[in-house]
Amino acid sequence: MGLLxxxxxxEVHLFRAxxxxxxxxxxxxxxxxxxxxxxxxxxxxxxxxxxxxDHQIRSLGEQIRAHAAHEDALLxxxxxxxxxxxxxxxxxxxxAAGRAPAAQRSVQTWQIDAQxxxxxxxxxxxxxxxxxxxxxxxxxxxxxxPAQPTxxxxxxxxxxxxxxxxxxxxDIQACSPQFFDVxxxxxxxxxxxxxxxxxxxxxxxxxxxxxxxxxxxxAFEILGRRHTTDAxxxxxxxxxxxxxxxxxxxxxxxxTELDLRAVTLGARVTVEAHVEAVRRSP
Numbered sequence: 201m202g203l204l205x206x207x208x209x210x211e212v213h214l215f216r217a218x219x220x221x222x223x224x225x226x227x228x229x230x231x232x233x234x235x236x237x238x239x240x241x242x243x244x245x246x247x248x249x250x251x252x253x254d255h256q257i258r259s260l261g262e263q264i265r266a267h268a269a270h271e272d273a274l275l276x277x278x279x280x281x282x283x284x285x286x287x288x289x290x291x292x293x294x295x296a297a298g299r300a301p302a303a304q305r306s307v308q309t310w311q312i313d314a315q316x317x318x319x320x321x322x323x324x325x326x327x328x329x330x331x332x333x334x335x336x337x338x339x340x341x342x343x344x345x346p347a348q349p350t351x352x353x354x355x356x357x358x359x360x361x362x363x364x365x366x367x368x369x370x371d372i373q374a375c376s377p378q379f380f381d382v383x384x385x386x387x388x389x390x391x392x393x394x395x396x397x398x399x400x401x402x403x404x405x406x407x408x409x410x411x412x413x414x415x416x417x418x419a420f421e422i423l424g425r426r427h428t429t430d431a432x433x434x435x436x437x438x439x440x441x442x443x444x445x446x447x448x449x450x451x452x453x454x455x456t457e458l459d460l461r462a463v464t465l466g467a468r469v470t471v472e473a474h475v476e477a478v479r480r481s482p
Contacts, residue, residue, distance in 0.1 A: 203240065203264070207233045208350055210271075210275075211230070211233065218278060218279070222274070222278070225274050229267075229275060234394075236267065237392075237393050238408060240260070241392060242391060307343065307344070307345050308344045308345070308346070309341065309342070309343050310341065310342040310343075310344065310477035310479050310480065311339075311477060312338075312339045312340045312341070312476070312477045313476045313478050314338065316476040317338075317474055317476050317477075318334060319338050319358065320332065320333065320334040320473070321333055321334070321469050321470060321472070322469070322472075323447075323467075323468065323469045324465075331370075331465075333366070336359075336364055337358075338357060338359060338362070339357060340354065340357055340390075342354050344437075349395060349397065350394065350397060353392050354390070354392040354405055354407065355391050356389065357387055357388070358387065360382050360388055361375055363375065381412070384413070388411040388412075390410075391407050391410075392407035393407045402421050402423055403421075404419050404421055405419065405421075405422065405441070406418070406419045409445065411452075412451055412452055413451070416445075418443060419443060420442065420443035421441065421442050422439055422440070423440040424439065435479040437476075437477050437479075438474075438475065438476050438477075439473070439474075440474060442471065442472045444469065444470050445468075445469050446467050
């Protein structure tokens, strides 16, 4: 989490000024930041699923070293030349805060409580007006930093074979090679890349959704958040989240466009989640 805070501090305090002088180089460094965030969240998922491998950790270390060398060659020499001493001191303090041990900051890790959370969806259907459903098996991890909300991250997995639309025959069709093809693409994953805090409106989680063998950037709006404590002292955070995806972006089409289902089934899918997550012990 310290790395995420450090990346955010660089973007806020250095990249904005550096972009005016060297837009292409700034864009390249920003792309490296996004890849680092994706890699960190993937490691979080692997750790959550107890399948973290040594080579994944080594790969992250190599990626960090290469990025640091790139910044040492481009960003920091420019900052030393063009930023006055007072500003540079403030920036150094902010970047150092990003390297502080997690125990010295307010970083919190939360595990989604699948028993008390729901992940639902709805889409238009020409014959029955609307299809509503849910996934019965899903989970994930939230990492939050109340002092630096934009440095938080989310990783979620979904077992597509657990789809439930209230119609067993339709569920079988959805799992078949004609649609989800769960024997090949049995799991969907969402890995956040950034948290946006618009001037107007609710916070937005942007990230990569891997579904049906296709990866696309997707955004979900946080409609509400609250914090509670159970009678036994267990801390919980509760979120309401909503987003919309186009199933065609993930090649979720019936195999033949002449199939009546391809005509009657809407393309836009609304996703809504009630997320309850339990705080892990530090």
